[in-house]
Amino acid sequence: MTSTEAASSELRDLLLSRIRDVADYPQPGVMFKDITPLLADPVAFNALVDALAGLCTRHAATKIVGLEARGFILAAPAAARARLGFVPVRKAGKLPGPTLAQGYALEYGTAEIEVHADAFGPGDRVIVIDDVLATGGTAEAALDLVGRTGASVVGVAVLLELEALGGRERLAPVLKDVPLDALVVV
Numbered sequence: 001m002t003s004t005e006a007a008s009s010e011l012r013d014l015l016l017s018r019i020r021d022v023a024d025y026p027q028p029g030v031m032f033k034d035i036t037p038l039l040a041d042p043v044a045f046n047a048l049v050d051a052l053a054g055l056c057t058r059h060a061a062t063k064i065v066g067l068e069a070r071g072f073i074l075a076a077p078a079a080a081r082a083r084l085g086f087v088p089v090r091k092a093g094k095l096p097g098p099t100l101a102q103g104y105a106l107e108y109g110t111a112e113i114e115v116h117a118d119a120f121g122p123g124d125r126v127i128v129i130d131d132v133l134a135t136g137g138t139a140e141a142a143l144d145l146v147g148r149t150g151a152s153v154v155g156v157a158v159l160l161e162l163e164a165l166g167g168r169e170r171l172a173p174v175l176k177d178v179p180l181d182a183l184v185v186v
């Protein structure tokens, strides 16, 4: 696994300046990273989508996975800009199926995600995009899910990595040489 901050310092500073800290949300002790100010800024949002699309092209991806819900907001425009197809990984019960499912724990609760079993074809090279990497539970579950479809994951890309929560270390044995790109690391 390689890569940490996959952005210039100017882009990193711009993105970070548009992420708002909200203490004790959604529960006491969590410092929530609110990306809505970034999404509302057309310059920052466009630069973010460009950077993610560039990573997709660099890793020669053929399909882009977005993780519900905030991952959708970033992955779908990045896929369109890179002229690639988008595959949603959804919270349980939202896809008509047939699906594969995977449970996981995150910083503030538990959840289950699903993907359509036929979402990928032979030889597909998949990049998984999400907004935040915290404990890595969500990304780990998504990697497991995509792996079970038979597709190859060629990258994980996030806007923001919360280094202290250890997601990168958690994913290392799963990712091996697959790059984990974080545009901003705090």
Ligand SMILES: O=P(O)(O)OC[C@H]1O[C@H](OP(=O)(O)OP(=O)(O)O)[C@H](O)[C@@H]1O
Pocket (backbone or CB within 6 Å): 067, 068, 069, 070, 071, 105, 106, 107, 111, 130, 131, 132, 133, 134, 135, 136, 137, 138, 139, 167
């Ligand atoms: O690394 P982890 O500890 O797994 O945390 C990261 C995940 O937590 C958030 O998702 P959340 O489930 O809160 O959902 P949302 O995108 O629907 O707001 C975030 O969007 C990531 O998917």
Ligand SMILES: Nc1ncnc2[nH]cnc12
Pocket (backbone or CB within 6 Å): 030, 031, 032, 033, 034, 106, 107, 108, 132, 134, 135, 162
């Ligand atoms: N602290 C945090 N802020 C925003 N999204 C998160 N997902 C998991 N932890 C998070």
